[in-house]
Amino acid sequence: MNPASLSEYLFASGLLFAIGLAGVIVRRNIIVIFMCLELMLAAANLTLVAFSRSHISEGLPDYDGQVLVFFIITVAAAEVAVGLAIIVALYRSRQTIQVDELTSMKG
């Protein structure tokens, strides 16, 4: 079985990103929105890895991109912790995590 080509990876990554974006736009629950955001991040990581793998120099792939993905995953873990903490604090103060009820920024 042939390994998947670059364009197939990019297609999957784009699909993932689009699903994430659509989720961010249409969902009301802030936790789901947050998960969708992670989905978009994962799509970006997948793109990085795919390019890294396809970019071969002197018989070896370029590992810079894959190293960057590790950093992104660790930073994303920290970010998820902060984001969830904010959501908990929000829930404590407003008793809701539905974004259509959080419209105090309306001009």
Added chain:
Amino acid sequence: MPWLILLLPLASAALIHLGLKRNGTLAAWLATASALATLVLTYLTPSSADPVKFSWATFEGLDITIGLIRDELAMNMMLIVTGVGTLVHLFSLGYMKDDEAKGRYFCGLSLFMFSMTGIVLADNFIMMFIFWELVGLSSYLLIGHWFTKESAADAAKKAFCVNRIGDWGFMVGILMVWAMTGALSFSQMALPEGVPAIMLGVALLCVFCGAVGKSAQAPLHVWLPDAMEGPTPVSALIHAATMVAAGVYMMARFFFSIDGGEHAFSHLAELFPAFSFQTIAWVGGVTSLLAALMATQQNDIKKVLAYSTLSQLGYMVLAVGLLKPDVAMFHLYTHAWFKALLFLGSGAVIYACHHEQDIWKMGGLFKKMPITAITFALGTLALAGFPLTAGFFSKEQILDVAFKQDKALFALVVVVAFLTTFYMGRLFFITFFGKPRTDHAEKAKEVGPLMWLPLALLAIPSILAGYPFVAEAISPLYHHHPFKLFSAAFLASILAFAGGIALAFVLYFNKDEDALANQPVAKLFANKFYVDEFYAWFVKWFINFKASIIAFLDDFIIGGLLVGGFSRITATLGALFNRAQSGSLQTYSYLMAVGIVAVIFITVFM
């Protein structure tokens, strides 16, 4: 020495204002002393043709000087001003004895003497204009002396504002004269060739505007009767003898300098277009007629005299308009004495009756105040033109001039002479004869010597001033007109006098009420032809009209278009952007996504 004449009253005014306001008595004596000193100085100063002067402000092509003219016209006018002024000061010592603000009053009098001296001695139009305004100011201050009384404050304001109208024309006239002759100084004023006659006529009428304001000619006469709100000596000095005559003096000075002073004004008719001086003559004539008619139905003793002043000023202006400024000045000179006498006499009566001014509340004063009554009678005779009094000579000259030049004006002058005798007879009979009609009149006593002495002194020139041997010595610009017995003017003036006095005798001698008061015509006279009401209505209408234009500009142009317009634009834009701030997270993220897609699309594919 001439400078001293000008500066003494100023020094007195300054001293009083700066230090003596609380010490009224000292201020009064100081002001009187300065008036007397200027009289003596004026008498001692020899007249000479050369003015003393220094340059005050020099511009390219224009040199404004401050100078004192000392010709016969000026010096003799000064004799009138300081002579009447001194006697009025003397009278004021008694009349204003118990006034609270004596210092302020005498400060005003001194300031007036200073400004009037300035007008008389000014050797150019600019200096004259400055002092012209200064007499306006001192007149304002003195009319409003009792400013706590609302009517006095209003009268002062009215006098000032009405004078502004005339002064505006005067200033335009001065500038026109300057433009045409290139000189402001009276001694250098000569008309160059080729000045269009119409321009000259307009300039003359503009200069005349100043005289209309100051000498209270129709239609600006309304301020003078109201000015009687001031203390009576002020009315005598400023609003009868001197300041109101300044307009006539100014016209005489102007003609005198245009004419070169050599030709006895015989060339003026060729210089000026007919419409200009005829307008002046008719303004004077109409004023004298209207004022005489109004005087017949006034009940305030000072108002009657005020209207008679208007009427006599009309005579003078008429003589000016007939291009006989010498005759006008002669009448000014005799009028100054007897009108000051009449006003001071009325002041004595008012004082004796505890500041009662209504003649119907007086009566029977002849026996109680004999000196006042006799001097008042002499003044009345002089004003009415009784033969061999001062007024007779000058009035006869005016009648004569009018008879020779314009028969219509002659008829008008004769009618006015008749009316003058009539209303003065009415005034005299009601005030001094009959029985006392109120307590105040019942208890009236003769005034003290400080007050009757000026009356007695003024009575002398009221009789003698007209005789040629006196007039030649002190009347400005006097030219001896041979007196013709049984000339038309003489007969007319005798008839007018006899008719007027007879009618007044029949209607008012020993009467307690005015038989004419209920006639509709009399009401018209008593209400001064409703001129004041018309002016009030007109001014109101004009201000409302102006206000509505300004209100339209403010409401629609400034408020609606500029201020309102900008605010509305801002508000609309704000409301537009306000919609974007929905507060919905989805919308924000959606817009962000759309934006990113748009940016990528544009950078990659375009």
